[in-house]
Amino acid sequence: MANKDEWTVPQDDLAEAWQQVLPERLNDGDQAEVIANGTDPRSLQVTIKTAGHQKLEFDFAVQYVDSREIDIQLTDxxxxxxxxxxxxxxxxxxxQDYRRHLxxxxxxxxxxTHS
Structure with a gap:
């Protein structure tokens, strides 16, 4: 019997799901790239590029604490x-706005993520 805290979500599937859903949450014109973190199956690397002429790029490390909660760290x-x-x-x-979208x-x- 599996521990209820055991992580069973395939990381590539998780990254693909995030890549589909996150852009729907962002401001018009903003772009997101989500990739699996090769060292931790519960973690994703998220890059958000702002729309417009400012050309800002925000890098976040998103880690699932459990099936419901995520920890977000701004990396750059x-x-x-x-x-x-x-x-x-x-x-x-x-x-703060992007953290809310995450x-x-x-x-x-x-x-x-919750099975």
Whole structure:
């Protein structure tokens, strides 16, 4: 009998599901790329590129704590390929907005991760 906390979701399937659902949650024109983290079957690498001329790119590490809860770590913010200070109010607002979209995506995929 499997432990109810045992992770049974295939990582590639999870990444594909996120790739389908996350863009629906983002602002118009924003783009997302989701890839499996090769070192942890519960983790995904998510890159969100903002729409418009700012060319901002946000990298997040998303890890499932369990089938319902995710932990989100911001790993990098770049503008035109250069790292930028993410501590400004504008950047913090964008980061919080994207974190909310990531949580919404996890909730939308609850049926997929909770067996």
């Amino acid at each position: 913010v770049e503008k035109d390929g250069q790292s930028v200070d993410e501590r400004t109010d504008i950047m913090q607002d964008l980061i 949580h919404e995506t996890a909730q939308a995929l609850h049926h997929f």
